[in-house]
Amino acid sequence: MNEHTNKQFDTEMEAIRSGVLTMGGIVENQLNRAIALLADENDQAIGEVGSDEKLINQMQISLDQMCSQIIARRQPAAIDLRFVLTITKMVNELERVGDEVKKIAYKAAQIHGADLLSRVRHYDVIRAAERARTMLQMALDTFARLDASAAAEVIDRDEEIDAAFLAIMRQLISYMMEDPRTISAALEIVFIAKSIERIGDHAKNIAEAVVQVVKGIDVRHATADQIRAEVAGE
Numbered sequence: 001m002n003e004h005t006n007k008q009f010d011t012e013m014e015a016i017r018s019g020v021l022t023m024g025g026i027v028e029n030q031l032n033r034a035i036a037l038l039a040d041e042n043d044q045a046i047g048e049v050g051s052d053e054k055l056i057n058q059m060q061i062s063l064d065q066m067c068s069q070i071i072a073r074r075q076p077a078a079i080d081l082r083f084v085l086t087i088t089k090m091v092n093e094l095e096r097v098g099d100e101v102k103k104i105a106y107k108a109a110q111i112h113g114a115d116l117l118s119r120v121r122h123y124d125v126i127r128a129a130e131r132a133r134t135m136l137q138m139a140l141d142t143f144a145r146l147d148a149s150a151a152a153e154v155i156d157r158d159e160e161i162d163a164a165f166l167a168i169m170r171q172l173i174s175y176m177m178e179d180p181r182t183i184s185a186a187l188e189i190v191f192i193a194k195s196i197e198r199i200g201d202h203a204k205n206i207a208e209a210v211v212q213v214v215k216g217i218d219v220r221h222a223t224a225d226q227i228r229a230e231v232a233g234e
Helices: 001-039 044-072 078-110 113-147 148-178 182-213 224-232
Strands: none
Touching: 001 044, 001 078, 001 113, 044 078, 078 113, 078 182, 113 148, 113 182, 148 182, 148 224, 182 224
């Protein structure tokens, strides 16, 4: 490629990179609104969450098209191609996070449970959602810096989200056994907790994609210890 073409290519690559970070920022804001709904802090956030999801879907389509055009027109090789393909994975993961956040927001708006269930929602569920938000923020930051070591740390955190989900499940099962009248509200909270757990999974997938683009290795089915070893070059 000549110098002019090289500059165009660099501009296009930066455009998809910044587009992912912008999309990630919208998803983070959407999750913040869902957490506010869980805490009963903003009853109007439900409409904003829906608007965010539409924008996220539009950005997914736009970024996918940009990536396809880069591959077709520029025929990038080696690390550049890996970067473009990683972008398509990350965009898909972010769109799925948006779907889960929308589920959380709508379920949160429907819950009108007993006092015990309200405490589960306000403490355990919100704390789990905040952990997932932190994990997502960290994953996006590792992409912004292309930091494989930090990405490995994000992958480690997924176990915390999984453990929180299991703890919430155990508590809710106890409530349902003690008082069958709580079953309906408890199931709504189960769905919320599952969406939070899935957000953690998607954040983990984003971090794994960062490791792949930086190190050139697919770590999707590797253990956390194996990923740390690969990142450290052992």
